[in-house]
Amino acid sequence: MTPPKLRRLATAGLIAALLAGPMQAAAAQEPLVDHTPGQADIEGGATAQQDTNSLDASLSDAEKTADSVLTVDQMAANQRALASEIGPDGSSLGQGIERLATTGDPQVAPVDADAPTGTAAVSYWRPSGVYGVDVSSHQETVDWRAARNQGSQFAYVKATEATGYINPFFSPQYGGSEAAGMLRGAYHFAIPNVSTGAQQANYFINNGGGWVNDGKTLPPLLDVEYNPYPSLGNSCYNMSAAQMVSWIRDFSNTVVTRTGRLPMIYTTTDWWNTCTGYSTAFADHPLHIANYNNSGAGTLPAGWTGYELWQYTSIGPVVGDWNQWPSTLSALQAFARNNTAPAPSAGSAAITTLAGRTTKLGGATSGVVCGLIGGGCYQNYQRGSIHWTATTGAHATLGAIRTTWAGTGYEKGRLGYPTGPETCGLLGSGCYQNFQRGTIHWTTATGAHATLGAIRTAWAAHGYEKGRLGYPTGAETCGLVGGGCYQNFQRGTIHWTSTTGAHATLGGIRNTWAGTGYENGRLGYPTGPEICGITDGGCYQDYQRGAIHWTTATGAHATLGAIRRAWAGTGYETGSLGFPAGPETCTLVGGGCYQSFQRGAIHWTTATGAHATTGAIRRAWAGTGYENGRLGYPTGPQTCGLVDGGCYQNYQRGAIHWTTATGAHATLGAIRSTWAGTGYERGRLGYPTGPETCANNRCTQTFQGGTLTWTPTTGTRITYK
Incomplete structure (x- = not known):
């Protein structure tokens, strides 16, 4: 030039x-x-x-x-x-x-x-x-x-x-x-x-x-x-x-x-x-x-x-x-090396011995290189490598499992060095290899993915690939809300945060959680495993701000907030309401919400709070038009222990009383006020025995001890038996 x-x-x-x-x-x-x-x-x-x-x-x-x-x-x-x-x-x-x-x-x-x-x-x-x-x-x-x-x-x-x-x-x-x-x-x-x-x-x-x-x-x-x-x-x-x-x-x-x-x-x-x-x-x-x-x-x-x-x-x-x-x-x-002979090492001998037994590796493409973290050595081959340390021994990594290990940073990453050979013959023709701080599993359907730490521990509790979750289908991914991490598996997912720990979600319960927005929704992260064996063969899983319950009859439904607390007051699934039978729905009059259960429902508004309605009292309330009728929303729980074994429940504009002899009937307005003046069910009139009926500007309601009649001109009059 x-x-x-x-x-x-x-x-x-x-x-x-x-x-x-x-x-x-x-x-x-x-x-x-x-x-x-x-x-x-x-x-x-x-x-x-x-x-x-x-x-x-x-x-x-x-x-x-x-x-x-x-x-x-x-x-x-x-x-x-x-x-x-x-x-x-x-x-x-x-x-x-x-x-x-x-x-x-x-x-x-x-x-x-x-x-x-x-x-x-x-x-x-x-x-x-x-x-x-x-x-x-x-x-x-x-x-x-x-x-x-x-x-x-x-x-x-x-x-x-x-x-x-x-x-x-x-x-x-x-x-x-x-x-x-x-x-x-x-x-x-x-x-x-x-x-x-x-x-x-x-x-x-x-x-x-x-x-x-x-x-x-x-x-x-x-x-x-x-x-x-x-x-x-x-x-x-x-x-x-x-x-x-x-x-x-x-x-x-x-x-x-x-x-x-x-x-x-x-x-x-x-x-x-x-x-x-x-x-x-x-x-x-x-x-x-x-x-x-x-x-x-x-x-x-x-x-x-x-x-x-x-x-x-x-x-x-x-x-x-x-x-x-x-x-x-x-x-x-x-x-x-400045043309000096390589220093003899135990790693070199172990790597050479293993290479002689591992024909899949092909020919060497580098010499033995030592000085890795933890005093390790390695040698590259046409189709993989062998890594050695004094504590782990010499082990080969090949193919998809090796590629995944490389993605974690080889021996410097979270997995550390391999501690055993690649082993195949698992369920679904899968293979795995253990490392110092985790494992990589592979199948043709899922690819090769590592499991580590708390998520791996949770997966182990489910039986690894033989359990309900199956094989991992993706890498552990972090950066979720609250510093959370998750990993997908064939039939579910495991989520982890430092405050909640690692827990799997599966099947119907997982689908319901997905419907709420996963960890970004009202429920937040799971705080425990799915637990089965409760009444009627049901299962449940707790979350940061609620729970999801499932049975074959009802499906999986979440309970949260005030409605969940009201349900807890009834005894959860073993109480009068049974399991939730639908999601919480919030499109009612006055900004109200409700949730149906096997034997009733819970209604909530900011003004009234959350209260359950069940049995005959609930049917009587239904007859008035629920929250859209004259009674409005319930304002308290159903309360029993009245005279003659009676029960009652208060509503925004009245109440419903029940006994086995009389059935359940609502009292409202002027007739209810006059009845109150007689001492309610403890007075001469006793319990209502029928609903209030009105015709031609005249309303009447029968009681055990008489009748109350109301007109615009006379007001309410009592006729005792």
Whole structure:
């Protein structure tokens, strides 16, 4: 690739402003770092043949003059300039080469800076080898499972830039790639003219850029490439080749001191040869070369005869930036371990033994990786994986059950590690697998679903898949009113809240609860299980604000509020009313409500309260037209224990009295007032023996001891027997 000329600074004054300061006179005596490279560090750098296609050949005399040693004050000034430029996302691997490919200048962003760029062919051409991705905050939330499905087996995640920027998405990106089964490492985007190499290396390692020999962590990666910030100088950061080599050496030495491992260097051939003066001082470092094409990594930077990673495109699937490891996966795993032998472990032996007995898994697609939560290890296979811990042993997960486990977060999720093998032969040809904190069950009809915690305990109480609920048909879902959760099963549901516990609803009772609006309705959540074996073979279930009762004769009906309390006063289903025979209905006169029961009804209004009517008194009230008739609503309960074993019930505009001898009859208006004056049933008239009858402006009512007659002119008169 023939690179364009460097972007020149708009004015010589900006260069001067970055280099000016109170210590300018001492600049020559104040090197950037203590180490000054010799001939071995920049071999050929001072005397190398000038390449007319290189960045160095494009530098003006003014720009070369600007390549003086930076003072501490000048570096601080650059820090301030960087802070205003870096923004929320900073730079990323290959940003300069992308800009060169689209705008011809590494410091000029394309018009649509977020659009994918690069020169890779369409249809996602790939070289041979092992593939991986690199991401930064520009990608934000990454679909790691999709990247894994596209073939990514490793990832590099940006951790830091300079000494003032940390990728806000580093933890979920780094952890997400690991959870998807990838090897992963961290990279640092260098801004060499704002702080020393040691300072930036320490900042990097302190914020996620370290390395441990755990078989899954790739070496720290130094991204040193085209300067993306015009205010900080030219593409070589206004640094001489000697300064640049010294800075990289300072960074590398610090990484080695702290991690014991050489960092890998990400760069382009063009930038490296120009900005380090063709230095061969880092040929012992692993190389991550950037060159977007379909034919190969091309000519490598000075000193290197091979590469470890090749970033070959920025427009690959899922995340854009894709990289190639040119050898095998096992070789990449050895590279992650710094080519040391994997530490022997009990997990490796157990996994190997189980794999030999589990042919369904297919061939291994990764090595044994340890260091998981709880000291666990795993190995991936063509059709599943094996996970091991010292407490759970080694167990394989496959197919739909494995997919569901993955959806819960594998061993880091609520289920934890598998504690046994997948076992089939259950009812309906079902299968299940136990985990540390739950189980996954599967059938062809229901799919695979996990059960955990209190909901699982409630399901167990019903007999698991053999019980009335059957298999789970969906995942546990939370976020309901009051912080509730639920899970559907083949023939019902279990709901849970911290205050009510977990309870199943089934059959007719569940259907009735659904009709009230489930937990959002008047009943609220169930507070206990369905209980059967009450009178007439009935069942009931309590809820936060009521209950539902069921019998084969009546069906299932809810009782709530004042009507329920009135029913309780009668003795519930064992009392005079029996079971509810219909729902509460609230369309009556005066805003009233009623509910029918096997042997009566309860009526309610805000003015009268809730009262039951039963038997002969209720039939007499019906004869007057119920609440629409002259009596209106009942205002009290039926009360017995009167003279001769009588009973009565008061209403808004009268009362009904009953005895076995007289039957039930209402008294109202003027006749009732006159009867009251005689002492009601205790007086000479005794109980009414018939209803009030009226004709031709004359009303009469017979009593045990006489008759009361009313006319408009005479009022009420008594005729005793």
